[in-house]
Amino acid sequence: MIIILGLFSFFGLAMNLTFKPTPIKIEYPSSWPKPVYNFDNNPLTQEGIDLGRKLFYDPILSIDGPISCSNCHLSYTAFTHVDHPLSHGVNDSIGIRNSPALMNLAWHNSFMWDGAVNHLDVQALAPISHPAEMDEDINNIIRKLIGHSTYRESFYKAFQDSTITGEHLLKAISQFELTLISCNSKYDSVMLKTQVFSMQEERGYELFKKDCSSCHAEPFFTNNQFENNGLPINPILLDLGRYNITKKKTDSLKFKVPTLRNIEFSYPYMHDGRFKSISEVLNHYTNNIKVSNTLSNKLKSEIKLTSNQKVDLTAFLLTLTDKKFLFNKDFSFPLDKYYPDVEKKKKTD
Amino acid sequence: MKLFLFILINLININIYHYQNNDQLYVKIIPLFDNNPIQLSKANKDSISIETLKFYLTDFCLIKSGEVVWKEVNSYHLIDISKPTSLDIFFTNEVKVDFDEIQFLLGTDSLTNVSGAIGGDLDPTKGMYWAWNSGYINFKLEGKQNSKPFQFHIGGYASPYPTVQKIRLKTKKNLNIAFNVADFLNQLNLVNQNKIMSPGKEAQELSEILSSLFYINEKE
Numbered sequence: 001m002i003i004i005l006g007l008f009s010f011f012g013l014a015m016n017l018t019f020k021p022t023p024i025k026i027e028y029p030s031s032w033p034k035p036v037y038n039f040d041n042n043p044l045t046q047e048g049i050d051l052g053r054k055l056f057y058d059p060i061l062s063i064d065g066p067i068s069c070s071n072c073h074l075s076y077t078a079f080t081h082v083d084h085p086l087s088h089g090v091n092d093s094i095g096i097r098n099s100p101a102l103m104n105l106a107w108h109n110s111f112m113w114d115g116a117v118n119h120l121d122v123q124a125l126a127p128i129s130h131p132a133e134m135d136e137d138i139n140n141i142i143r144k145l146i147g148h149s150t151y152r153e154s155f156y157k158a159f160q161d162s163t164i165t166g167e168h169l170l171k172a173i174s175q176f177e178l179t180l181i182s183c184n185s186k187y188d189s190v191m192l193k194t195q196v197f198s199m200q201e202e203r204g205y206e207l208f209k210k211d212c213s214s215c216h217a218e219p220f221f222t223n224n225q226f227e228n229n230g231l232p233i234n235p236i237l238l239d240l241g242r243y244n245i246t247k248k249k250t251d252s253l254k255f256k257v258p259t260l261r262n263i264e265f266s267y268p269y270m271h272d273g274r275f276k277s278i279s280e281v282l283n284h285y286t287n288n289i290k291v292s293n294t295l296s297n298k299l300k301s302e303i304k305l306t307s308n309q310k311v312d313l314t315a316f317l318l319t320l321t322d323k324k325f326l327f328n329k330d331f332s333f334p335l336d337k338y339y340p341d342v343e344k345k346k347k348t349d
Numbered sequence: 350m351k352l353f354l355f356i357l358i359n360l361i362n363i364n365i366y367h368y369q370n371n372d373q374l375y376v377k378i379i380p381l382f383d384n385n386p387i388q389l390s391k392a393n394k395d396s397i398s399i400e401t402l403k404f405y406l407t408d409f410c411l412i413k414s415g416e417v418v419w420k421e422v423n424s425y426h427l428i429d430i431s432k433p434t435s436l437d438i439f440f441t442n443e444v445k446v447d448f449d450e451i452q453f454l455l456g457t458d459s460l461t462n463v464s465g466a467i468g469g470d471l472d473p474t475k476g477m478y479w480a481w482n483s484g485y486i487n488f489k490l491e492g493k494q495n496s497k498p499f500q501f502h503i504g505g506y507a508s509p510y511p512t513v514q515k516i517r518l519k520t521k522k523n524l525n526i527a528f529n530v531a532d533f534l535n536q537l538n539l540v541n542q543n544k545i546m547s548p549g550k551e552a553q554e555l556s557e558i559l560s561s562l563f564y565i566n567e568k569e
Contacts, residue, residue, distance in 0.1 A: 041465065118483040121465030125473055125480035139474050166474035170466035245482055247549060 021045035021157060026106065029183050031191070032219055035106035037120060037178060042171045044178060048158040051151075052176030053330075054337045055169070060144050061124075062090055062134035069127070069173075072099035075331045078262035079103065079180065085273025093132040096237045098273035100258060101266040103182040103325065104220055113255045113271040114242045115226060120177060121170045138166050145169070182261050182325040183219075190319070191219070197319065204316025207309055211285075214298045215257045221320065226254040227296040230289030234272050241271065252294050264321045278317060282310045376409070376438040376451070378428050379527040379566050387430055387530065392493075397539075399530060401491040403429045403477060405457050405470070409440070411448035412517070418446045425457070427470035427477065449521055455560050456487030456513035462506035479504065482547060487512050488559055490530065494539050503555050505548020512552050514560030527566035533559060 024044040026035075042048075055061065059068040072087045073079040079102035081087060087095040097113050111117035117126055127133040128141070142164050145151040156162040158172055189195035197205060208216075217223040226242040233239070233253065242251040255271045269275040275284065285303050289295070305313065325331075380387050380402060392398040405427055410420040421440050429435045457471070462484045466473065477486045479502075486504040493499070505512045518526065536558055537543075545552055 038465075116482050118463050119465035122473065122478070122480075122483050125478065129480040139476075142474060165468055166472045167466045167468035170473065174465070 019157060019160065021047040021160075024049060024179075026178060026181060028181055029188065029192070029219070032183070033107070036109045037106040037174075039106075039178075042121065042174060044175050045158060047154070048172050048175040049179055050334070050337065051154045051158045052172040052174065053334050054154065055173050056176050057333050057338075060148070061128055061136060061141055063136040063140075064090065066090055067134050069124070070333070072127075072133075073102050075328070075333075076326055077101075077265045078182070078326060079331075080266045082265065082267065085268050087133065089130065089133040090135045095130070095132045096239055097271050098268065101262060102177060103180050103259065103261060105180065106178050107220055108224060110224065110256065114245050115256055116245050121174045124170055124173045138169070142166065142169065180325075180331060182322040184324040185261065185322040186319040187316075188219075188322070198315070200312050200315045201319050202316075203309075204312040204314065205319075207305065207313045208316050211303045211305070212260075212313075215296070216260050221260040222257045224257065226251065226256055227298070228253040228292065228294040229255075229285075230291070230295055230299050231270060231274070231284070232288075232290045234274070237272055239272065250294060253292065254294060260317060261320045262322055262326065263317050265326060278314050279310065282313065286310075374440055374444040374524070376440075376524045376526060378406070378436045378438065379525055380428075380430050380436075381527055381529045381531075383529065383531045389431060395531075396495045397492060397531075397534065398494075399430075399490070399492040401431070401489055402530065403427060403475075404455065404488040405477070405485065406438070406453050406455060407457055407461070408452075408454045409438070410452050411444065411446055412450040412452055413446065413448050417452075418448060419444055424453075425461075425470050427475055447521075450517055450519050451524060451526075452515065452517045454513050455516055455563070456504070456556065457485045457506070458513050459506040459511060461485065484548065487556065490533070494543075497539075497543070499539055499543035500546065501544075501555065502546045503552050503559070505552050507548065510549050510553040512548065512556035514556050516560050516563050518563065518565050520565045523565055523567065525566040525568075526563055528563045532562050 022045055024046055026044065028035075056069045056073075059065045059071075061068060067088075067090055072081040072084075074082065081099045085098055087097060087099040089095060100113065105111075105120055108120070109118075111120065111123045112126065117123045125138065128136050128138060145155075145164050151164065152162045155164050155168055155172075158175075159168045161168065186195060186197075186201075190197050215223055215225070215227055215229075228241075231253075240252050242254040242256075243249070245251075263269075263278065267276055267278075269278075269281050275281050282305065285299075286305050289299055289302075382393055382397075382399065385393075387399050387402065390398055390400050405425065407425050408421075409424045409426075410417050412418065426438050427435060461467070461471065471485070473480075477489065478484075479486060484504055484506050486502045488501070488503040490501040491499070503512055537555075545555065
């Protein structure tokens with residue numbers, strides 16, 4: 001009996017030893033702080049990233065399968081749902097918030113507009129289970145993945161375990177999301193002194209540092225805090241933001257400060273997508289701040305900008321566009337993962 | 350090399366075989382309703398039926414004269430009365446110490462709640478994780494009274510309302526730990542208070558009540 005068990009263990013071990021995933025290290029500017037995400041608990045591998053990318057683009061995550069993460073987070077628009085004020089979900093449902101752009105997530109310590117989620121790994125659970133988003137149950141997703149022809153192998157390659165668990169499902173999605181790093185905009189080149197701002201951009205940068213950077217702090221262009229930026233409450237959505245999580249009166253109408261990186265592509269703006277253009281946003285800050293008890297301290301003194309200054313500021317904001325990020329083929333729909341034959345044919349043609 | 354591995358693995362197997370035959374220290378959790386074992390979905394004399402009872406017991410340690418003499422590593426146990434094997438907590442490492450108290454947490458500590466996706470008993474597939482306000486449900490009790498449902502999902506790790514509770518019981522040997530669900534429900538008025546699904550003051554108060562109900566069962 002013991003000998004037979006020994007043989008089984010031996011072959012089991014031998015099989016485990018045959019596959020080693022390829023470790024991957026994320027790259028980012030040396031001036032940036034260390035990531036908040038603890039990579040020791042989820043070491044990146046090419047196999048894990050590939051699996052996460054495949055899951056990100058797979059509608060198998062939603063009930064009856066019409067919606068994938070990428071429906072609301074499109075790679076070419078900084079992973080937000082361009083031109084859609086509020087997020088969409090299964091059965092033509094519409095949510096209450098604008099889908100946020102996804103980038104530099106390893107440096108975030110809270111997620112969602114109200115900070116409902118405290119860790120990147122568990123973020124995906126929220127849209128997966130929300131009735132107006134994917135309306136699915138994680139156990140059911142695992143059942144579907146087990147029945148799928150390729151996922152067991154992909155999980156084995158990524159985690160050396162062909163049993164698909166919730167932990168590994170979520171960690172794979174995190175692995176892909178952690179690679180979404182935007183650090184190659186003109187702004188970044190200027191910081192590295194390999195490019196220079198135009199006169200107009202330079203003037204805009206000075207205005208930005210004076211009026212905007214206390215919340216949209218460099219280099220991530222967010223301070224990751226929750227602020228009330230003086231928007232009048234939407235009478236239909238009646239969204240109190242951070243208050244819904246903490247139940248503290250002092251958090252009423254506060255929302256997480258979004259990054260401004262790739263702002264050119266991530267419209268519409270604000271938690272409910274109420275502004276279609278950068279100029280509408282700037283007009284809000286100069287003319288339409290609604291004063292209330294929880295209004296951000298940083299907005300208590302008026303922001304004054306002439307129309308020329310607004311043009312300068314906009315010119316600076318456009319230097320945050322990172323085309324290398326937006327059009328990175330490693331981030332887009334993984335055609336080769338779904339249709340390996342098509343990709344092979346393309347290569348031979 | 351292969352021969353070496355073969356011998357090594359056989360040795361490990363023999364050890365496991367040997368180990369399982371040892372008198373292993375384990376904790377037995379005995380959920381009761383009044384003095385009877387809980388029978389799921391079966392109404393008792395007060396027309397109360399229990400449909401779900403799941404909770405986390407974590408961070409087990411043994412204490413002698415006020416000092417921790419043994420601590421379980423990675424100590425996370427999901428107790429689920431629909432899964433009888435979950436009621437017997439076998440410790441993963443051998444325990445050979447004298448003790449006069451056992452200590453554990455009802456629920457999960459705050460570090461666990463901010464550590465992202467975790468496997469095993471803490472896997473989010475266990476139905477004990479809140480998707481829309483990150484954190485574990487530490488204690489879940491669902492059932493009916495006179496066909497009217499009650500649902501207690503007690504959790505929350507953040508200050509000022511953490512719901513994890515430390516429990517310390519005096520015992521020299523007996524590790525049969527009982528807990529009477531009726532004692533909990535009797536302290537509430539199920540007509541007015543029959544639902545909780547989010548962290549807060551109420552969740553914390555209920556977690557305090559729950560933690561006072563665990564005791565060493567002297568009968569066995």
